[in-house]
Amino acid sequence: MAAANTDQPANDSAASAGVQETRVQERAVDNKPTLYGFQTCPFCWKVRSLLNWKGVDYSPVEVDPMTKAEIKWANWKAVPVFVDANGTQVNDSNQILHYVDEQLGGPARFAREGADAEQDRWMAFSDEVMAKSIVPVVYGSLRSSVAAMKYVTSVEQFSRWQALKAKWLGAIVMRMIGRSRAKLFDLPPEENLTAQLDKLSAAFTPGFLGGAQPNGGDFANYGILRSTQGLRGFDLVENHALAGPWYHRMQELSST
């Protein structure tokens, strides 16, 4: 059995997405629902926006992006990791959206996985298409990569040396990742992002993917786009005829 305050994984089973069997009560900070994440992580913004919309009082834990020391116990290598007040651990942003909607902040506001194929499709789209479409735009030139990494190092927990290294080395690495992500799509990065926003907004019925109220697809895609605010490419989101106003509706209702 895992003791409190150990850095060892809470269980030996293979890491998996979704609700974990082993409770990790000691990881619920102040006995509140707790979100382990990075301020700049697109997947974490999905969860933050839903928690806010549902008025859930939660403890945010900023994970060190270099060491990820704060989630060593989790047996899951990426953020976000969510721990409910009762110690239930949930991995993977879309799974966390479903858990939060079902368990916290009053009645569920959207369908569970498998019950609404359209919603499932747009939630998957957020990871498989939207998240991959923003990277080649944000990191579309060395200059914008340095600017993005400078922003990252200003809001994340970095020592001065780490910040300097992340800014320059990180920018070069992200520029390379941007180039490889760009190859996934036929169109050049900016045109591709706009085309994906066109597709997304064609499915608003009429205000949101969920109709008159947002659903899991709205939170999933909004979260990804929210992480680009202030960075290269955000103007494409903001100035998009339909996605721009939707973005602002999502931002207002989620106070993010």
Ligand SMILES: N[C@@H](CCC(=O)N[C@@H](CS)C(=O)NCC(=O)O)C(=O)O
């Ligand atoms: N499918 C995962 C993806 C999460 C993910 O890739 N998170 C990034 C941060 S944005 C991460 O922690 N990557 C691992 C790393 O940085 O080593 C989810 O939706 O939660």
